[in-house]
């Protein structure tokens with residue numbers, strides 16, 4: 412597929428990010444696109460992510476290894492990632508056991524911070540945000556690890572190479588956190604010796620894989636090769652611009668690419684925002700278009716909406732274009748990729764959230780996604796007819812039921828953002844690449860005021 416025809420920027424590199432609350436199906440899209448690129452890069456997040464790829468009967472779930480590994484590409488873990496080395500090694504071992512021994516193609520930034528055993532303990536003890544709000548984290552130690560990074564006491568992958576330094580830092584940190592465990596939480600203290608022994612083994616295994624990935628990426632760029640950047644989670648979980656405090660602790664949007672790699676975002680030609688044809692969320696936090704009823708249950712069942720990392724049932728609801736438009740704007744999205752369109756097959760009536768009462772709607776063009784999320788957000792919906800024919804076997808846009816085409820056209824016009832790919836099933840082959848992209852065909856759609864439902 413040619414992405415060149417419509418792109419706004421000139422760079423040859425490409426970035427895939429989620430534009431909802433994560434779990435949009437990025438793994439499958441990255442896997443499908445990676446054959447067009449020479450390297451695949453993760454730039455933020457950690458083992459809280461779960462990217463699922465299905466090839467034939469084989470299912471792969473990655474938490475840290477970039478999904479591009481299945482194509483045997485050079486895979487890079489950026490400095491913005493927080494590395495749980497034990498999980499990472501487990502993933503490498505599993506790939507090896509399944510005949511994919513690509514360890515020598517993986518590079519880890521010497522500047523990536525390590526998620527340590529005390530971070531996981533802290534995550535369990537401190538799963539609270541402002542006002543004591545429970546966040547419902549993945550308990551993978553992500554927030555505490557990023558906290559240590561900003562507090563300038565973190566341990567980085569490069570410290571594994573200089574193991575004496577690792578040892579000194581570990582002693583300091585365990586001493587610090589044991590005081591916290593003991594004095595604030597009455598929690599069992601950690602012992603340094605077993606952690607040290609475990610990480611000595613990890614260091615031996617990974618030493619040769621740790622390098623300056625900024626130089627590596629510029630070298631790849633210098634050779635005229637293409638890089639695919641892969642965001643984890645989704646834009647609305649972004650620490651700065653997402654639904655704070657119900658967010659993760661990194662810049663999950665395209666905005667994280669620069670600081671997470673040391674590579675220029677201006678060299679990235681296309682940013683693709685992945686969204687499901689509806690919305691899901693795991694963990695706590697606002698979800699204005701959530702369906703807390705039988706329909707929500709039906710979506711959960713039809714879409715197998717259970718977390719790839721924690722197995723938690725995902726909250727399900729209608730597509731929220733007001734939130735999506737916000738994520739497209741701040742995330743500099745050039746094109747949308749719509750996944751799980753097939754999950755909507757058979758719904759008699761579909762709803763799309765187009766605004767929030769008292770705040771704004773997409774037609775007005777105004778109204779911002781609120782920063783203050785303590786108040787209840789009441790969505791404004793429009794209704795659209797659903798379709799009964801299955802879409803899973805459609806391979807061309809014209810094959811889709813006319814109602815599905817109308818649904819997609821509405822999304823494009825409401826967000827003023829073209830669609831380039833549709834995914835209609837879990838399989839690698841269940842995808843429709845639109846060439847040319849489905850472009851904006853009109854102004855903002857008229858909202859039929861009489862169908863507004865509060």
Ligand code: IMP
Nearest residue numbers: 433434459460547548549658659693694
């Ligand atoms: P943490 O990233 O584990 O600190 O969790 C913070 C919030 O982000 C929680 O609501 C998690 O459920 C959510 N979250 C983290 N990673 C993912 C993901 O990969 N998909 C969806 N939600 C996620």
